[in-house]
Amino acid sequence: AQRVTQPEKLLSVFKGAPVELKCNYSYSGSPELFWYVQYSRQRLQLLLRHISRESIKGFTADLNKGETSFHLKKPFAQEEDSAMYYCALSTDSWGKLQFGAGTQVVVTP
């Protein structure tokens, strides 16, 4: 069965420092990987998906099939990046998502 692991429950970084959120998955096929974000008092929203290969709000994520990882990175963290981040996997074209447990990011000035 597929599984998504986010090893860090909490990540505290200083403004301007790089931030990396780890995500590892287990699935024998070719999944689609996503990062979702939930800002305080807002609903869950898509941040980026690996097939689009975009940089959103300065964040990038590269799918490493060899290491089965999809880590999220940003070179210079901003205070507005403070949020809950979820890595998610989909194994079919209908977008049914399996989420990791999430990483709370706190950016301090």
Add this chain to the structure above:
Amino acid sequence: ETGVTQSPTHLIKTRGQQVTLRCSSQSGHNTVSWYQQALGQGPQFIFQYYREEENGRGNFPPRFSGLQFPNYSSELNVNALELDDSALYLCASSTAQGGEQYFGPGTRLTVT
């Protein structure tokens, strides 16, 4: 364009009771997925509906059931409530086949 809405916002039920949660999908979306998010956990997929038919189900017992209506709104029904059913229930809508999932604000269910 209106986003995904869910009702009620909160509710409290007693163990053994039944509950119905509602979701209105975003305009133009015909697919609805439901997720359960327990405290401190990521959302877990319950099931998905496409054009009024169930289109996949996660690892949830049959007492979790759903409906989708011709206007693509949806209901999640849970029978014989258990304490562990206490969670935030999220609804997400999308267009079929790989469209981005848009989430509602959730319904917080507390079972006592």
